[in-house]
Amino acid sequence: MSQGQDQDQGQSNRAHEAYAPGAWTLPGDRVRLATDTPLSLDCGTALKDVDLAYQTWGKLNAEKSNAILICHALTGDHFVLGPHPTTGKNGWWEEVVGPGKVIDTDRYFVICSNILGGCMGSTGLQSINPETGKLWGRDFPQITIGDMVRAQKLLIDHLGIDQLFAVVGGSMGGMQVLEWAVQFPNHVFAAVPIATAARHSAQNIAFHEVGRQAIMADPDWCKGNYLAEGKFPHRGLAVARMAAHITYLSEAALTRKFGRNLQDRDEVTYGFDADFQVESYLRHQGSSFVDRFDANSYLFITRAMDYFDLGERFDGQLSKAFKETPVRFLVMAFTSDWLYPTHESREIVHALNAGAANVSFVEIASDKGHDAFLLDEPDFHQVFEGFLEGCAEHRGLNRNGS
Amino acid sequence: MMNPANPKSIRVDLQLIADMIEPGTRVLDVGCGNGDLLEHLWRTKQVDGRGIEISTQGVQSCVSAGLSVVQGDVEKDLHNYPDDAFDYVILSQTVQAMMNPRDVLEQTMRIGKRAVVSLPNFGYWRLRVYMLFNGRMPMSENLPYEWYNTPNIHFCTIRDFVRLTRHMNLSIEQSLFLDEAGSSKTIGNSVSIANWFGEQAVFLLKK
Numbered sequence: 287m288s289q290g291q292d293q294d295q296g297q298s299n300r301a302h303e304a305y306a307p308g309a310w311t312l313p314g315d316r317v318r319l320a321t322d323t324p325l326s327l328d329c330g331t332a333l334k335d336v337d338l339a340y341q342t343w344g345k346l347n348a349e350k351s352n353a354i355l356i357c358h359a360l361t362g363d364h365f366v367l368g369p370h371p372t373t374g375k376n377g378w379w380e381e382v383v384g385p386g387k388v389i390d391t392d393r394y395f396v397i398c399s400n401i402l403g404g405c406m407g408s409t410g411l412q413s414i415n416p417e418t419g420k421l422w423g424r425d426f427p428q429i430t431i432g433d434m435v436r437a438q439k440l441l442i443d444h445l446g447i448d449q450l451f452a453v454v455g456g457s458m459g460g461m462q463v464l465e466w467a468v469q470f471p472n473h474v475f476a477a478v479p480i481a482t483a484a485r486h487s488a489q490n491i492a493f494h495e496v497g498r499q500a501i502m503a504d505p506d507w508c509k510g511n512y513l514a515e516g517k518f519p520h521r522g523l524a525v526a527r528m529a530a531h532i533t534y535l536s537e538a539a540l541t542r543k544f545g546r547n548l549q550d551r552d553e554v555t556y557g558f559d560a561d562f563q564v565e566s567y568l569r570h571q572g573s574s575f576v577d578r579f580d581a582n583s584y585l586f587i588t589r590a591m592d593y594f595d596l597g598e599r600f601d602g603q604l605s606k607a608f609k610e611t612p613v614r615f616l617v618m619a620f621t622s623d624w625l626y627p628t629h630e631s632r633e634i635v636h637a638l639n640a641g642a643a644n645v646s647f648v649e650i651a652s653d654k655g656h657d658a659f660l661l662d663e664p665d666f667h668q669v670f671e672g673f674l675e676g677c678a679e680h681r682g683l684n685r686n687g688s
Numbered sequence: 689m690m691n692p693a694n695p696k697s698i699r700v701d702l703q704l705i706a707d708m709i710e711p712g713t714r715v716l717d718v719g720c721g722n723g724d725l726l727e728h729l730w731r732t733k734q735v736d737g738r739g740i741e742i743s744t745q746g747v748q749s750c751v752s753a754g755l756s757v758v759q760g761d762v763e764k765d766l767h768n769y770p771d772d773a774f775d776y777v778i779l780s781q782t783v784q785a786m787m788n789p790r791d792v793l794e795q796t797m798r799i800g801k802r803a804v805v806s807l808p809n810f811g812y813w814r815l816r817v818y819m820l821f822n823g824r825m826p827m828s829e830n831l832p833y834e835w836y837n838t839p840n841i842h843f844c845t846i847r848d849f850v851r852l853t854r855h856m857n858l859s860i861e862q863s864l865f866l867d868e869a870g871s872s873k874t875i876g877n878s879v880s881i882a883n884w885f886g887e888q889a890v891f892l893l894k895k
Binding site: 614616632635636639640641642644645646647648649651665668669671672673675676677679680 | 736738744747748750751752753754755756757758759760765768769770773774
């Protein structure tokens, strides 16, 4: 594990270099959408010429009935399978996606796009505002989870797919899954929201606010104009990531991994060096994150999550959102997830039951916290796979995806 | 997944329940265990089936088998379902394990147009004899638990249950008991005989 000291102030941000306008060097595809009709946003404005970067795996069958859309989380991207173009590491969902895996790329046509407002190739804060010819930066409209999903719908239309076999995702990805099921119930056969909630809790808004304040307190944030000034708020973004990363784990997982073990030393130093392994680990998480993520995007995307409240549009009654939905749901939560605790998944399930929806719900026993959905959790994988298998049978999909 | 043309056989009491269900209907199995009955109903009667089960292992095996099952506490979660959401709500060997059997039965009748209830009969003659001569809470092949670890916390007899249905103004459309040879007979008006010789009973109830 690296010592993870603070970055040098002048160090460049690799993500920005790779995705600078005109410097399209990413693997995968990118498509320009909303070229004729602008995409209406919840905040009241509209965006024209929306680019979405995406990747696909597997083959779309002749009936176009075997497509699975994966929605990524806050700091995720469309590199579900690696190697990641900037970090060189594995993709974020290799445990679940691939040939013979739960989401079997030999059987399904798997799609994942970088969200609208993301910083990995889709239209976002580092894109050019066509009206001014300048970077959007902080002037980018505040997008919502609903906006992300409407942009994804344009992509699915572009791919000629009328009904997705499944929409799946964890955390913020799960919020998008719920939005898909509510906004486009006839275009989703099955929905799998994992470790998520139908609205962001006060506690989660509070954690996000800590992260945002850390970024904005960094003098290199330059009131959001760091790109124009040739700077980057490494320290603020790293602190935001460190605080957030704690919420993705659990006390049991931290204790199991690190306990009170010291980092490369036999005694404490009576100073503020990373004496403990857990400190060193967090510093590493922070410093490696700033290499691949944009600070302003972090502000905007966390805000989109804070604004998420699916029942709000339905007089605060979530069950109305799901009334007579034809979508088959699998909701999953993890026992040690304190960021999106089980009772929040249960609220979704109760609302679905009230709408007499077809729903399965399982709380998976795990001590790995919120991040369990990314990790090797055999029970989770078994349930997930069985659900997809059952749905495939109901949908009339064969083993080979035809 | 098994072959729909050749469904695996299920327990005889589950088969009696399945025989009472019309094909192609909406069914909720309350306390569905590992999903044997739901899967059978899906395969043989093409029902739109759902389940509630409290045990993690049960729910995992159900969902892994492609069944729509929610992990939850029956006594809390039934309240979330709308009125008449199902054609049948099944309580298979479930009521006697509830804290509030009457409340569960009321909820069942609210959310289902009909209910199918199966239960062990505590009035069965062998259990009466066991208690008479041993002076201990009866145990049998079907009721293998000690008093301190049994999930069955509200035992009743066939006569007790028939009385409850009268109190609740429910009509019994069909009633069967299973004798020790495993053959089923109609209870009808012969509650006394059923109460002595039935090890288990199955009722089809309507509001």
